[in-house]
Amino acid sequence: MDTSSQRHVVVIGAGIAGMEASAQLQGLGYAVTLLEEQPQTGGNLLTWDRLFPFKRPASEVLGELRSRLGGIHVLTSRRILNIEKLNAQFILTVNDGTVLTADAVLVATGFKPFDAYRKEEYGYGIYDNVFTSVDIERMFREERRILTRSGEVPRRVGFIHCVGSRDEKAGNRYCSKVCCVTAVKQASELKEMYPDCEVFCFYMDLRMFDRHYEQMYLDAQTRYGVTFVRGRLSEAAETIDKRIAIKVEDTLVGKPMKMTVDMLVLMVGMEGRTTQLYNSPTLGLSVGKDRFLNAVDEYTDNNLSRTEGVFLAGTCTGPKHIPEVLADAGAAALRIHRYLCQKA
Amino acid sequence: MVNFGFTINKSTRIDYDQASKDVSRYVIAHEPSALLCIGCGCCTATCSAGQFTPFNLRRIQLQVHRGELARLEQETEKCMLCGKCQMVCPRGVNTRHLVMTIHKAMTLYNRGELKDL
Numbered sequence: 001m002d003t004s005s006q007r008h009v010v011v012i013g014a015g016i017a018g019m020e021a022s023a024q025l026q027g028l029g030y031a032v033t034l035l036e037e038q039p040q041t042g043g044n045l046l047t048w049d050r051l052f053p054f055k056r057p058a059s060e061v062l063g064e065l066r067s068r069l070g071g072i073h074v075l076t077s078r079r080i081l082n083i084e085k086l087n088a089q090f091i092l093t094v095n096d097g098t099v100l101t102a103d104a105v106l107v108a109t110g111f112k113p114f115d116a117y118r119k120e121e122y123g124y125g126i127y128d129n130v131f132t133s134v135d136i137e138r139m140f141r142e143e144r145r146i147l148t149r150s151g152e153v154p155r156r157v158g159f160i161h162c163v164g165s166r167d168e169k170a171g172n173r174y175c176s177k178v179c180c181v182t183a184v185k186q187a188s189e190l191k192e193m194y195p196d197c198e199v200f201c202f203y204m205d206l207r208m209f210d211r212h213y214e215q216m217y218l219d220a221q222t223r224y225g226v227t228f229v230r231g232r233l234s235e236a237a238e239t240i241d242k243r244i245a246i247k248v249e250d251t252l253v254g255k256p257m258k259m260t261v262d263m264l265v266l267m268v269g270m271e272g273r274t275t276q277l278y279n280s281p282t283l284g285l286s287v288g289k290d291r292f293l294n295a296v297d298e299y300t301d302n303n304l305s306r307t308e309g310v311f312l313a314g315t316c317t318g319p320k321h322i323p324e325v326l327a328d329a330g331a332a333a334l335r336i337h338r339y340l341c342q343k344a
Numbered sequence: 345m346v347n348f349g350f351t352i353n354k355s356t357r358i359d360y361d362q363a364s365k366d367v368s369r370y371v372i373a374h375e376p377s378a379l380l381c382i383g384c385g386c387c388t389a390t391c392s393a394g395q396f397t398p399f400n401l402r403r404i405q406l407q408v409h410r411g412e413l414a415r416l417e418q419e420t421e422k423c424m425l426c427g428k429c430q431m432v433c434p435r436g437v438n439t440r441h442l443v444m445t446i447h448k449a450m451t452l453y454n455r456g457e458l459k460d461l
Contacts, residue, residue: 222376230383252402255356255410258358260361
């Protein structure tokens with residue numbers, strides 16, 4: 001391809017959305033620069049061990065997505081200092097002094113996990129044996145086993161759904177979508193590791209929304225013997241022997257219940273990453289009350305921002321699972337293609 | 345001591361740490377489809393006995409797993425074994441046999457014979 005006429009797209013964020021969109025754009029004949037704040041590509045996927053529904057290693061998916069990045073200009077450990085618009089082009093200044101000129105910009109800044117410290121009554125960071133789903137995933141990935149803070153095999157573990165989701169007081173009214181199925185996955189993995197450990201999932205609704213998820217739930221109940229209790233954790237307290245005493249209502253029995261667990265796992269939700277970019281007047285992003293980005297039309301133009309030449313992909317527009325993100329990234333690439341064809 | 349008429353109510357809270365799991369284990373061992381329940385309430389909605397008595401299979405089977413065993417033997421006797429619940433259960437729980445199993449387990453439990461099995 002004649003590089004002098006080749007148009008240039010800058011993709012912001014090298015999580016799975018940014019990586020996939022970059023690969024698709026490159027396939028469509030564009031020069032692509034992929035910018036990432038962190039030292040390596042992968043985003044939140046870097047923190048995960050195995051993925052629902054088939055427990056495929058996250059490293060495999062990451063490897064596959066990375067293998068598609070050939071020919072793409074990947075810049076890691078880079079922050080954007082400034083974005084200006086000159087005629088139809090965007091001028092991006094990066095913290096290493098690089099100045100990039102782009103014909104289109106794709107925002108793929110993703111999500112961050114809910115900070116469980118904010119849910120103080122659940123005791124994260126206060127009690128020894130309260131963990132988050134991210135911690136559990138790290139233990140699976142790095143230590144290959146799950147142990148209490150004092151290094152013992154847990155005999156009873158409680159998973160708490162909806163931590164930082166569907167919670168007015170946490171400021172997050174929305175459902176984060178993937179935590180239910182992640183709890184089912186982690187609870188099953190734990191039972192696989194320790195068949196004698198009692199594992200409970202405390203839920204408000206179980207949202208097994210996608211293909212294969214209901215099967216995972218069924219397997220968790222029958223094959224692994226995970227117990228599901230409909231009731232949201234109201235409070236947690238540490239016992240003298242560093243276990244966690246929890247109070248819930250078993251709403252299907254219609255009675256309050258207390259039990260002591262060796263480990264409490266908080267299923268943290270997704271939150272929009274309100275980076276400095278969100279305030280850039282050039283990008284003109286519209287940030288919702290829920291701190292996710294608003295597209296022009298949530299039905300028909302989900303990848304279009306309100307600014308011409310600025311596009312959106314991935315979880316920056318709301319919670320999504322991996323196949324949704326990759327489909328969204330591909331769709332965004334096509335919308336950018338259509339935009340640049342029309343401009344030609 | 346002067347009796348002022350005050351009494352202390354027994355806690356109605358489920359104390360899972362102390363609760364008996366014997367009946368639950370027996371029921372799951374003898375009718376494993378009990379594990380399939382998702383608490384939807386179809387069985388209770390269609391229940392013939394439930395129209396005339398407080399019989400509620402959805403709640404009874406959960407009470408078994410939480411060790412809430414008071415009066416469960418008598419409760420299960422309200423079932424007429426018509427089997428409509430089994431036809432409507434979306435998860436294919438063998439509900440009629442589940443009622444029979446709970447009843448048998450409770451009878452044994454109340455006689456103090458459950459652990460011997």
